[in-house]
Amino acid sequence: MADTTSSVFFVEQIAYQASLGFAQACDEADPLAPFQQQFHFPEVAGKPVIYFCGNSLGLQPKAAEAALQQELDTWRQMAVGGYFGGPNPWLHYHQTCVPALCPLLGALPQELVVMNALTVNLHFMMLSFYKPQGKRFKIMMEAGAFPSDMYAIETQVRHHGLAPELAIVEITPRPGQKLLHMDDILQAIENEGDALALCMFSGMNYYTGQLYDMAAITRAAHAVGAMAGFDLAHVVGNVPVHLHQWNADFAVWCSYKYLNGGPGAVGGAFVHQRHAQNVELPRLGGWWGNAEETRFKMEKGFVPKPDASGWCQSTTQVFNTVCLKAALTMIDSAGIDNMRKKSMALTGYLEFLLQQLPQLDFEIITPADANARGAQLSLYFRTQGRAIHQKMTENGIVVDYREPGVIRVAPAPLYCSFQDVYRFYEILKSF
């Protein structure tokens, strides 16, 4: 892990200043600053961009290329022998990512599996954990969830022959507001009571950047006899969570956002130990989830592995995993707690600078409480959103724009600096 002990950088309260000199001093004191050198940046007019889009697709780690080449070499030199020989035998390749994922998710190794992609995993998990029976048939989710989650939940409900309008309970913000109140979620869970089969929230809403209290949702769901699952697409590698301790039933994520695993990288799933050990739990099986002792006997009778990998279906996707493995090595050496500390300081600085711009007609949608958000701030510009996005692009700053006028800015702590954030502010100031 990066040595942060001797640094004055991670102090509790930073007295921010809106000056380039202050931003430079922060960067000089930042123990994670050297990690920026370990990524490739796209260039605009011969200059590397400032990249605030890691919530959509993380940058390429420089180590990815050599790692990829190594597996190409193994394939070329050993062919089928690569499953058992080679520097990283492919038979267990997916497991090589697990140790570095444990601290990000607060999970035991046997609770994690690296496989498929997010939406696929969401379906597989719901097949095991959404089992509508009689009166207990509802799924609760946040309104305005990511579309893939909406479609997955809608089609699961239909798969069971149920009507989405009756089975899906959406929690909406209060009138005139954009964020959810935790109290409203917990109250709704209590109100649904024994009609509720599953609470399926994203850990963090992709649009608003609101981080939900997953421990509280899990407790409330369990109190009424429901399951609690989370989509951690915007959480993993951004905000450390404690899924085991919180008793979450399951979780899924993708690896191409804050994990920098590359486009379409292999996703992952968490199954709490108490379920993972239960080989009686219904699931759809495949040979890679079968006990290794009998996998290659090619006999009838699926015997699930007594851990999260008992949900695996297919042969490890080596080339879909290799860049993730390289990225996780880097994240592991930085340390997720150090990343979170820097991230809070960096996003806090962005927020501070934005507060120095009262002349601009905008609001920060994302919660002001640093514990209720991650790296991302979502800015709603009532009038000039499109023009601002255009000017950012021209100046080599990559941010995400969504109608109507929302710019999402995500300074990822491994490759964004205080000076990057200051540059964003400088351009906004010119409006």
Ligand SMILES: *Cc1c(COP(=O)(O)O)cnc(C)c1O
């Ligand atoms: C990015 C994201 C997805 C993407 O799902 P894929 O199956 O990887 O395409 C799904 N849900 C949420 C909440 C996301 O942020």
